[in-house]
Amino acid sequence: MNTSFLRKLGLKKKNPGTWSGKKTYDSKEYLKSYSPVDGKLIGEVSITTRKQYDAAIKRAEAAFVKWRDIPAPQRGEIVRQYGDKLRKYKKELGTLVSYEMGKSLQEGLGEVQEMIDICDFAVGQSRQLYGLSMHSERPNHRMYEQWHPIGLVGIISSFNFPVAVWAWNAMIALVAGDVCVWKPSEKAPLCGVACQNLLEEVFKENKVPDGVSTLINGNYIVGEYMTTDKRIPLISATGSTAMGRKVGGVVAARFGRTILELGGNNAIIVTPSADMNVVMTSAVFGAVGTAGQRCTSTRRLIIHSSVYDKVKKQLVKAYKQIKIGSPLDAKNHMGPIIDQDSVDKYLNTIKAVKEQGGKFLVAGGVLKGKEYDASGTYVKPCIAEVTHDMPIVKTETFAPILYIMKYDNLNDAIHMQNDVPQGLSSSIMTTDMREMEAFLSCCGSDCGIANVNIGTSGAEIGGAFGGEKETGGGRESGSDSWKAYMRRQTNTINYGKDVPLAQGIKFDFD
Numbered sequence: 001m002n003t004s005f006l007r008k009l010g011l012k013k014k015n016p017g018t019w020s021g022k023k024t025y026d027s028k029e030y031l032k033s034y035s036p037v038d039g040k041l042i043g044e045v046s047i048t049t050r051k052q053y054d055a056a057i058k059r060a061e062a063a064f065v066k067w068r069d070i071p072a073p074q075r076g077e078i079v080r081q082y083g084d085k086l087r088k089y090k091k092e093l094g095t096l097v098s099y100e101m102g103k104s105l106q107e108g109l110g111e112v113q114e115m116i117d118i119c120d121f122a123v124g125q126s127r128q129l130y131g132l133s134m135h136s137e138r139p140n141h142r143m144y145e146q147w148h149p150i151g152l153v154g155i156i157s158s159f160n161f162p163v164a165v166w167a168w169n170a171m172i173a174l175v176a177g178d179v180c181v182w183k184p185s186e187k188a189p190l191c192g193v194a195c196q197n198l199l200e201e202v203f204k205e206n207k208v209p210d211g212v213s214t215l216i217n218g219n220y221i222v223g224e225y226m227t228t229d230k231r232i233p234l235i236s237a238t239g240s241t242a243m244g245r246k247v248g249g250v251v252a253a254r255f256g257r258t259i260l261e262l263g264g265n266n267a268i269i270v271t272p273s274a275d276m277n278v279v280m281t282s283a284v285f286g287a288v289g290t291a292g293q294r295c296t297s298t299r300r301l302i303i304h305s306s307v308y309d310k311v312k313k314q315l316v317k318a319y320k321q322i323k324i325g326s327p328l329d330a331k332n333h334m335g336p337i338i339d340q341d342s343v344d345k346y347l348n349t350i351k352a353v354k355e356q357g358g359k360f361l362v363a364g365g366v367l368k369g370k371e372y373d374a375s376g377t378y379v380k381p382c383i384a385e386v387t388h389d390m391p392i393v394k395t396e397t398f399a400p401i402l403y404i405m406k407y408d409n410l411n412d413a414i415h416m417q418n419d420v421p422q423g424l425s426s427s428i429m430t431t432d433m434r435e436m437e438a439f440l441s442c443c444g445s446d447c448g449i450a451n452v453n454i455g456t457s458g459a460e461i462g463g464a465f466g467g468e469k470e471t472g473g474g475r476e477s478g479s480d481s482w483k484a485y486m487r488r489q490t491n492t493i494n495y496g497k498d499v500p501l502a503q504g505i506k507f508d509f510d
Contacts, residue, residue, distance in 0.1 A: 001038060001099075001328075005092040010197035011190055017046035017217030019196050020056035021063065021203075021210020027052060031217060033190050036102040036336040037326055039375035045189040048216040053225045056214045060152055060179050061231060063211030068149045068177040076126025076175045082202045083119030086112055093163065093194055095328070100188045101162055102336045102377070103290045104327040115167040117461040118477060125482055126175035140496025147486040149177030150257075154226040156237040156247070159338055160293045160398070162188035163195055165261070168465070168476045169236045169485075170213065176485040178234075181214045183226060187338055189217050223247075230254050234485065237261070238295075241396075241422070241470045248472070259484055260472025261465070263396040264424030266447075266456035267300035267417040269439070271410070272307055274429035275453070276314065282427065282455030283402070284318050288381045289457055291337045292400030295471075296425040296449070296457040300393065301404045302413045308406050312361065315383060315404070319362045324378060325371055336377040337399055343377055346399035350382065352392045353401075358384040364401065388416045396422060410435055418446045424467030425449040425456040448475070 018025035030044035048056075067075070086093065090112045098108035131146040153173040157165045162185060170180045184192030196215040203212065216222055227235055227250045236259035237247045244262040251258045268286070270279055286298030303311050327335030337343060343366060350364045364382030372378040381400035386393050393403050407413040417426055426447040428439040436452050438444055448467035449459065459465045464479035466472070475481045 001040070003042075005095045006043070006190075008092045009089065009096060009194040011043055011096075011194055014044045015046070015190070015193045017189070017193075017215070018048040018052045018056055019193075019200070019215040020059040021212070023056075023059060023210065025049075025052040025055070031186055031189050033100060033188070034375075035099050036338055036375050036377045037099055037328065042100060043190050045193055045217045047218040048222050048225075050225065053216055053222070056211070056216065057152070057181065057229065057231055059211035060181055060214045063209040064149070064151055064179045066209040067179055067212050070177075072126045072129055072175055072177065075177065076123045078202060078206050078208060079119050079126070079171050079174055080123045081206070082171070082199055083116050083123070085198050085202055086116050086119065089198060090116070093198075096194055097163055097191055098327045098335075100190055101159055102327055102338055103160075103293075104332065104335055105330065107290060108327070111161060111164045114164040114461065118164075118167050118171045121461050121478060122171040122175045125172065129176065129482065129486070136492065138494075138500045140494065140498070142493045142495065143490065145488060145490050147176075147483065147488055150233050150485060150487050151178060152232045152234075153178045153180050153485060154229070154232040154235040155180055155182045156223050156226065156235065156239065157182070157184055158238045159185035159187035160290060160295070161238075162191035165238050165476070166192070166195065169259070172477075172482050173485045174212070176482055178485055179212045179214070181216065181226060181232060183216050183218070183223055186217070186219050192217065224250075227251055228254070230256070233257060234259070236474070236476065241472075244472050257484070258472075259474035259476060261295065261467075261474050261476060262472040263422045263470060264295040264297070264467065265299050265394065265396050265420045265422040266296055266425040267302050267427070268298055268456060269407075269410075269413045269417060269428040270301060270303040270307060270311055271428065271430040271432065271435055272304050273431040273435070274307070275431065276310070278453050279311065279429045280314055280318055282429070283315065284322070286455035286457045287402040288322055288334045288400045291334050291379070292381070293337060293342075293398045294457050296459070298456045299396065299401070299403060300417070301402065302407050302416050303404060304413075305406045305408050312385075312404065316361055319381060319383060322381060324367060324380070334381060334400065336375055337379055339377060342398060343379060345397055346379055346401065349392060349397040349399065349401055353384050353386065353390070356386075356390045356392055358386045358390060358392075358403075360384050361404075388419065394420045410438060414439065414444055421470040422467065423447045423469035424471040425451070427451040427454060427456050429453055
C-alpha cells in the first residue's frame with residue numbers, strides 16, 4: 001500500500017489531537033487508527049485531556065469575538081479558498097477516507113466532492129443571511145428580524161462520513177460568524193487531522209484569528225466535555241439513536257440547542273408500474289454502498305405481490321455479481337465494514353432474523369481468505385425474506401443486510417414503511433402519478449427525505465438533510481438550514497415622538 005498521500009496531507013505517525021489555531025496539544029496518550037482495508041496501523045492521534053480541552057475552548061471564545069466582526073461575504077471568501085484547497089487535495093483526502101473508513105475509493109472521492117460543494121453553497125449563502133421586515137401595529141414604528149452568530153458550534157461526527165458531515169456543519173457555521181469545535185469519530189481520527197491541516201493552511205494565508213476551528217479527539221468522554229459545556233450553545237451530533245438520546249437530553253438540560261442526525265431504517269416501495277432497471281440500480285447500490293453503513297442505506301424493500309417474485313429473482317442475480325475486496329481497487333463494489341464490533345452486530349442480526357422466522361435468499365457471513373483475513377471485517381451482503389412484524393426489521397443494523405417483504409395495497413405499503421421508529425429517507429418506485437402524489441402527500445411518507453424513482457441513499461447539497469422521529473429532527477446542509485447556526489432577534493424602532501402602550505395605558509409626566 002503506497003501511503004504517500006498521508007504525507008501530502010501533513011499526517012505523521014503520531015499527530016496532535018487537539019488543535020486550536022497555531023496552538024497544538026499532544027497528551028502523549030494516543031488513539032490508534034487501523035485500516036479496515038488491510039488491518040494495518042495507519043497512524044496515531046493524541047487524546048484530548050480536560051486541561052487541553054479547556055485551553056482550546058478559551059482560545060475559541062476569544063476567536064469568536066474577532067471572527068463575528070468580519071463581514072459575512074469576507075468569511076465566505078475564506079470558505080471559498082478552503083473549497084479550492086480541497087480541490088487540490090481531493091485525490092489524497094478521498095484516498096484517506098477510503099483507507100481509514102473502508103468505503104470505495106469512488107465514494108471517498110465523492111465525499112470530498114460533497115465538501116467542495118458545500119463550500120460553494122456556503123459562499124453564496126454568505127451574501128444571503130437575510131431577515132424580515134414587518135409592519136408594526138403602532139404608528140411611527142418599524143419592526144424587523146435579523147440573525148446573529150450563535151457562538152461556539154460543537155460538531156460530533158460519525159465514522160461513516162468522516163469528513164463530509166463535518167463540512168456540512170462547519171462551512172455554514174463559519175459563514176454565519178460562528179467558530180467550530182470538532183470531535184471526529186475515534187474510528188477515523190486521521191481524517192479529522194487532515195481536514196484541520198488543510199483548513200489551517202487557508203487560515204494562515206488569510207490571517208484568520210487563532211481558534212476559529214478547533215479539533216479535539218478521543219472517545220465518548222471527550223464528547224461529554226462538549227455536550228455538558230455551557231460555553232457551547234449548539235451541538236450538532238451524528239451517530240446512533242442511543243447516542244443522540246443521551247446527547248439531546250444532556251444539552252437540553254442546560255438549555256442548549258442540538259442538531260441531531262441519527263439512525264435510519266430506510267425503505268423503497270416497489271409498485272407494479274415500477275421500471276425494474278431503476279429499481280435494481282437503486283436497491284442494490286442503496287443496500288451495499290458503503291457496505292450498508294450509511295444512515296440512508298436501503299434496509300427494506302416493500303414489494304407489491306404482483307411483481308414480488310420478479311424482483312426477488314433479479315435481486316438474487318444482481319447480488320451474485322457484487323465484487324467484494326479492497327475499496328481502493330475500482331473493480332470492487334464493496335469494501336469492509338468498519339471494525340470487529342460491527343462484524344459482531346452483523347452476525348447477531350443474521351442470527352436474530354433466523355430465530356424470528358426470516359429466510360435468507362442470499363446468505364451472509366464473514367469472508368475468509370488471504371485478501372480478507374488481515375482485517376477480518378469483510379462480510380457478505382445478504383438478503384432476507386421477512387414479514388413486517390418481526391422486531392428485528394424495526395431496528396437498524398449498520399451492515400449490508402437487506403429485508404424484502406410483500407404488500408397488496410399502497411396504503412398498507414406506506415403504513416409498513418412508516419411503522420418503524422426511524423424516519424430519515426424513503427423512496428417509491430412508480431410510473432403512476434397518483435401513487436407518486438399519494439406517497440409525497442401529508443398522508444404518505446413520514447420521513448425527512450421522500451424520493452420518487454431514485455434510491456434512499458445520497459443527498460444533494462441544495463436540500464436540507466435530516467429526518468424525523470428517532471432520526472432526531474435535525475437538518476444540515478442546504479435550504480435555510482443556516483438558521484440553525486444563528487440566533488434570531490426581533491427589532492422594533494420607534495421613529496416618532498410618542499410611546500403608545502398596550503391597552504391604552506397612559507402616563508402624564510407634565
